[in-house]
Amino acid sequence: MAVASLFPSSGLRVDGNATNTLSSPFVSLSLPNSLSIRRRKSRTIALALNQPDSGRSDHVVRKAVSTERREEERYSTISEEDYAENFRPPHITDVFDISPRPSTFCAKTSLPLPEGRTTNRFSNDLGKMFIHEDDRVLLKTIKYASPASAGAECVDRDCNFHHQWVARAGPRQKIYFDPEEVNAAIVTCGGLCPGLNDVIRQIVLTLDCYGVENIRGIPNGYRGFFEENLHDIPLSREIVQNIHLEGGSLLGVSRGGSKTADIVDSIKRKGINMLFVLGGNGTHAGALAIHNECHKRGMKVVVVGVPKTIDNDILLMDRTFGFDTAVEEAQKAIMTAYIEATSAYNGVGIVKLMGRQSGFIAMHASLASGQVDVCLIPEVKFTLDGPEGMLQHIQYLLETKGRAVICVAEGAGQDLMASLSNGATDPSGNPILGDIGVHLTKEVKRHFKDIGVPADVKYIDPTYMIRACRANASDRILCAVLGQNAVHAGFAGFTGITVGIANNHYVVLPIPEVISHARNVDPNSRMWHRCLTSTGQPDFA
Numbered sequence: 001m002a003v004a005s006l007f008p009s010s011g012l013r014v015d016g017n018a019t020n021t022l023s024s025p026f027v028s029l030s031l032p033n034s035l036s037i038r039r040r041k042s043r044t045i046a047l048a049l050n051q052p053d054s055g056r057s058d059h060v061v062r063k064a065v066s067t068e069r070r071e072e073e074r075y076s077t078i079s080e081e082d083y084a085e086n087f088r089p090p091h092i093t094d095v096f097d098i099s100p101r102p103s104t105f106c107a108k109t110s111l112p113l114p115e116g117r118t119t120n121r122f123s124n125d126l127g128k129m130f131i132h133e134d135d136r137v138l139l140k141t142i143k144y145a146s147p148a149s150a151g152a153e154c155v156d157r158d159c160n161f162h163h164q165w166v167a168r169a170g171p172r173q174k175i176y177f178d179p180e181e182v183n184a185a186i187v188t189c190g191g192l193c194p195g196l197n198d199v200i201r202q203i204v205l206t207l208d209c210y211g212v213e214n215i216r217g218i219p220n221g222y223r224g225f226f227e228e229n230l231h232d233i234p235l236s237r238e239i240v241q242n243i244h245l246e247g248g249s250l251l252g253v254s255r256g257g258s259k260t261a262d263i264v265d266s267i268k269r270k271g272i273n274m275l276f277v278l279g280g281n282g283t284h285a286g287a288l289a290i291h292n293e294c295h296k297r298g299m300k301v302v303v304v305g306v307p308k309t310i311d312n313d314i315l316l317m318d319r320t321f322g323f324d325t326a327v328e329e330a331q332k333a334i335m336t337a338y339i340e341a342t343s344a345y346n347g348v349g350i351v352k353l354m355g356r357q358s359g360f361i362a363m364h365a366s367l368a369s370g371q372v373d374v375c376l377i378p379e380v381k382f383t384l385d386g387p388e389g390m391l392q393h394i395q396y397l398l399e400t401k402g403r404a405v406i407c408v409a410e411g412a413g414q415d416l417m418a419s420l421s422n423g424a425t426d427p428s429g430n431p432i433l434g435d436i437g438v439h440l441t442k443e444v445k446r447h448f449k450d451i452g453v454p455a456d457v458k459y460i461d462p463t464y465m466i467r468a469c470r471a472n473a474s475d476r477i478l479c480a481v482l483g484q485n486a487v488h489a490g491f492a493g494f495t496g497i498t499v500g501i502a503n504n505h506y507v508v509l510p511i512p513e514v515i516s517h518a519r520n521v522d523p524n525s526r527m528w529h530r531c532l533t534s535t536g537q538p539d540f541a
């Protein structure tokens, strides 16, 4: 099937029925001002799991058959057309009748092109500078021969290959805003992450290239829209020039305060029409709500996300900015734990790294260091006591190697401390976790005291040191591309979207597709198995 027919040009007003013959991908809402908003129906992508089928009882087989039937039915609803519709980035022209204008962006100069380009010296040399509206990136590139293949993500029973095309990010020849009328705002929400200042800087520089002069920073996340004591921060090329040399966020961050109506009131009052939102899953849920509310109120505003999560827990992306830096910074803590453990008599070093529900930082940091004996992540349950428990393995390591290094993600082993967390949440509604690092330290000490063996246990918690530092070179490049692409996406009229890297190519994705759930480490993935191969740890089940 031709790509163009899978995924029609996004710069044009698209008729949902014309693009999907299976079912209408949108529901229309009637609005007082007679505008219609098209919303995606959410669809679940089924992942095939490896399930051994020998030795099952009749009951289990019957249950499996009915599960298979359900899976079959679910599979049959997914087609390449479905993917094309789900991944079509919402566009301002889905709601408003706006005619495009020639872009003022020129990659070959930091000065905006005059409209029509008649007087510019680059006027005859614009070939290959713009993304074609129908350019697409293939999201998945592996053809799994069987659902039993390691890490297989199959979308049907036979693991057939489905083309999942997504929009390519980058500057378009046609834009939907007059740069002189753009009133842009940037907001950074959630926790800190290395690279936030790099992204802010690149957004401002790129807006400047288009010719936008009216740019502001919203202080302290979503709260900055409505808390009376917070004031907007004017942004310009000069102001952001060196902000990437420091960690943190020039604008500040916050959790909580997701009052969509108040935020949109503030957007209206300030006349903002291009909003860049930097944050994780929660922030993107907020951005989607703002996008919907703006359109419901008939406000011509584009809302563009840039995924920020040190935990790397956003779906469909190769990685998010800050993650690489976090893994690198974590090496220092692991090395410290290793040196302490090897220098002590029966030394045990415990390092806790961030990762509320996803163990990517711990897994990658453990694999990279080669010094970790036990890596514990939220996705893989473990026991402490008993012959198969982790404490027995630490005892074995002290007996055989004289030391042990444990790297634990903060969200791991929460079931072992259920009584501690008490269901409390932070202002954004995220669960407040029990401190697994402290718990493990106590338990290791208790175990060796009980068996009368001296053990020297050192606990290192570098979490905020890792998060507050400036980005490394590799993350900075990612930040630069994402920041620039966010602006290109805004000018191209995309809204309710986010930018990312997929298969090493830069893409524009509809927000619902990336936040339907948190991205987790797959315990059946090759990467987790590689980590286990490196640590040599047994299964603590």
Ligand SMILES: Nc1ncnc2c1ncn2[C@@H]1O[C@H](COP(=O)(O)OP(=O)(O)OP(=O)(O)O)[C@@H](O)[C@H]1O
Pocket: 189, 190, 191, 192, 221, 222, 223, 254, 255, 256, 257, 258, 279, 280, 281, 282, 283, 284, 285, 286, 287, 289, 308, 309, 310, 311, 427, 428, 430
């Ligand atoms: N479902 C939601 N709808 C609207 N807004 C939300 C939602 N969840 C969270 N928010 C808001 O988004 C902002 C950031 O959320 P949160 O603190 O969960 O961080 P995050 O974006 O997930 O990033 P991090 O990776 O640091 O956790 C907060 O202001 C929060 O109130």
Ligand SMILES: O=P(O)(O)OC[C@H]1O[C@](O)(CO)[C@@H](O)[C@@H]1O
Pocket: 190, 191, 192, 280, 309, 310, 311, 354, 355, 356, 410, 426
């Ligand atoms: O102390 P804060 O700001 O809530 O941040 C801690 C959280 O931030 C995260 O790194 C996500 O940004 C989680 O891994 C961690 O639980």
Ligand SMILES: [Mg+2]
Pocket: 190, 280, 281, 282, 430
């Ligand atoms: Mg979050």
